[in-house]
Amino acid sequence: MIPKLILPLVVWLPLAQAAPVPVTWSLAGQWRVHDANDNTFNGASAPDSSWRTLRVPANWYSAGYDHQGALWYRHEFTLPERAPDTMATLVFDGVDYFADVTLNGKTLARHEGYFQRFPVDISDALRRHNRLAVRVESPFEDPKTTWPLHKTLVKGVLNQHDTRPGGAWSERGQDANSGGIWAPVKLHLSRGVTIDEVILRPDWREGLQNPILRAEIRYRALADGHATLRLSAAPDNFSGPDFQQDLPVTLNSTAGTLNVSLPMRSARLWWPVGVGKPNLYRVRASLRDDQGLMDTALTRTGLRKLEEQPDNKGWLINDRRLFIKGSNYIGSPWLGTMTRAKYRRDFELVEAMNANAIRVHGHVAGRALYDVADEMGLMIWQDVPLQWGYDDSVAFADNAVRQTRQMVEQFGNSPAIIVWGGHNEPPWNSPWMEKRFPDWNKSLNQSLTKRVGDTLAEDSSRIVHRFSAVEEHYWAGWYFGTIRDLLAPAKTGIITEFGAQALPRLSTLKTFIPESLMWPKSTAADDPGWTHWKYHNFQPFQTFKFANIPRGNTIQEMIANTQAYQAQLVATAAESYRRQRYQPVTALFHFMFVETWPSINWGVVDYLRKPKAGYYALKRAYQPILPSIEPVTDVWRQGREATVRLWAINDTWSACEECRLTWQVKQSGKRLAEGET
Known part of the structure; x- marks a missing residue:
């Protein structure tokens, strides 16, 4: 699921009744949390007593809770009645590391991985008044058998590195656990179909002047049917022409993929710092049927060609x-x-x-x-x-x-x-x-x-x-x-x-x-x-x-x-x-x-x-x-020859016609030699 228009979400959603779908609300705020290391404790149904509050999104350590292992998160929200063809999706932008998602007592998904965005279809479990419970686990790995040589978590430097608390090799190297719902959580409503991902890649087969943007659009639909896909690219940080294409598509029930291309003749390229402007395009994918807009997704990219010689x-x-x-x-x-x-x-x-x-x-x-x-x-x-x-x-x-x-x-x-x-x-x-x-x-x-x-x-x-x-x-x-x-x-x-x-x-x-x-x-x-x-x-x-x-x-x-x-x-x-x-x-x-x-x-x-x-x-x-001195002779000794090499290095794409390399050799403030080239 990629970013969409986000409105503030409170415990009840008065705006939801008036807002047409598709629409997205943030679930950021204070959530209840409870230690989940006791497997007999069911945080999805337990009473509110003995729970504390914690900010979401945040790593639990940086939010003030030094914790290892598992933690229950809970949040409640209210929605108005929905049309029968409304699809509801919870979108997690990042949970470290395992996440078990339950809504209104119904377990819906389990996810592994700290950095991925992942959608959870909650359409069948959603009610007017809702209790969301997420069991998050960021395990402490046994230093005697698993950590650090046989780790089982794909976390890289977040659970072992020279620069984190305790260092790379001590038994305290897993201190200050990075676990938690550390990135935004959103509730997204759409009609009949949900766009989960838009994957973009440039195609240069027709040259730098005629780039083609390849798009892979991943979706979930309630039923088979026909729709119109609109793929558009508009300048994000500069002024210039838009690019747009409408295509008839057939949607399959459950999950599917649409692969489309958008020609972008004479589009501006993305350049790195120091050599040009980092021109960016906002890319929107929208699906419509006879009743209007079903869902839309917005992302951003830049067009640049890479090659390793x-x-x-x-x-x-x-x-x-x-x-x-x-x-x-x-x-x-x-x-x-x-x-x-x-x-x-x-x-x-x-x-x-x-x-x-x-x-x-x-x-x-x-x-x-x-x-x-x-x-x-x-x-x-x-x-x-x-x-x-x-x-x-x-x-x-x-x-x-x-x-x-x-x-x-x-x-x-x-x-x-x-x-x-x-x-x-x-x-x-x-x-x-x-x-x-x-x-x-x-x-x-x-x-x-x-x-x-x-x-x-x-x-x-x-x-x-x-x-x-x-x-x-x-x-x-x-x-x-x-x-x-x-x-x-x-x-x-x-x-x-x-x-x-x-x-x-x-x-x-x-x-x-x-x-x-x-x-x-x-x-x-x-x-x-x-x-x-x-x-x-x-x-x-x-x-x-x-x-x-x-x-x-x-x-x-x-x-x-x-x-x-x-x-x-x-x-x-x-x-x-x-x-x-x-x-x-x-x-x-x-x-x-x-x-x-x-x-x-x-x-x-x-x-x-x-x-x-x-x-x-x-x-x-x-x-x-860069004027650079290569010290061929390390230590200069009286009466012996010494050698240095002088370099002028130009990493720009322009010749420096006015540049002159000057040099001096001094000892104790006395100038021994000098020159220019």
Whole structure:
């Protein structure tokens, strides 16, 4: 089910009697909730006593309820009498993770998956006065047998990651559960038919000047019959001509699909930030019969062509080659807290950093993220929510394939999504896991990874990256090697991770590190003084022993030292890989853009959205026209020759005829040499 006109819903609906169908009301507000971990408690019929209220939509943790497992949600509403051919549908935009839906004591649906929109036909159970009950379960997986290597939930970073509460590997790594009805719930009424989904893809066989919009329209009908389908596309963020087509169609009772095409001659194309305007079209599908409008659905898309050239020669967008400079992004572990305004704030920071893309790392985000990225021209590498290890059964792979296909179908209208990315660091590609897990084996999840990659490849309108390999994660200077190793020739054309941790500014740090814990006795990683810091994702071993960052004598010095190291590392890496543009590097994604909660991690922006020094270092390294110094000689010694190479890198599509590269060599303030070219 896709977005429709939404009116406010109260406990009773006086507007419903006057409003013609189709119409949609929001069910947002205060719902009753009750612990559902006791399976003998029937929340669909239990009395109201001992229930508390909770805001919907919201993750239960962010709404103030720290809970693991299952929770009953209940809501009551009243409707006037309906015509016999009225269809009523509950539309859930996102429930984490299992949902059992009951209306007026009748169990109607069970759904698995946290990010999908799913419709529930309630026509036969609907009354004038209604009690809706939803049992939501976001399980805590047993750390001894299941979590983290054999997880059974397709949640990606939402239930295991380095940047969430407790970190990736501790027994507290599932704290602050993301469960709940975290996205909007709506009640939709239509007449005789309901449009559940409109899937759009561009067709370029007649060239960029003559795009064709292919639409797959999924519906449910009360009975067989004839109708007229109107498919239209109108400019959303610019002025221009509309496109429209009316087609006679035959509807089948129960569920069906209509496949239609809309020629859009000379339509405006969607372009990424920095190279053009992100032109968007509102696309409406409507079904009518002799009595009038039956149902209508509205979505949005942009027209852009994508192509991956062979041999790392680059990616083409609308037949123009474009170098990808991005950062990994997670807005929050609790997706219900992220709004359009918050995503826009974050993406304005991303674009001000001279990045043109984000990698939505290891999860599918709220729909507002994709709406804002579409509007801002920010390109997206979209991962499936598969992070590290999972149950290796065929049944789990079947489930992951189903959810992957739903991601592609439901989010594929977004022109900002240019890449579908598969499993992140699958166990079979992560030999480092052998030392951590006795039951690791070199084929673990290999079939899962392949099947998910094959499913992504069903969408031919995008670049598909079947899995994110450890070989693409350039962690020199943090987990191995030194910063200087980042100057070596890249071994892959795509680099999806590089970075280092850094402390946030002191005012931010004080919001989650108590004064009594601000200065542990030593830098030893096993010093108990770091326990609270580790829960907030800090890695003392990598910081002090591996990266050899000096702690200093005060917390301010420690902040400055870690931020300086992070800035040096990300700038060195970004410039090195830009100097290797298309030889072989096609795309690079720094890790990580923002810290998602009160944390000390790889973000160059802290959780209060205050930039660190690394943000400004990346901003310089990502500037469209970059003068760059390649330090061939690491240490300059008196009386010996030293070599540097000077580069001028232009990522724009225009020659810079007036540009001049000037250089100076100074020592202790004294100018030793200079030049211009």
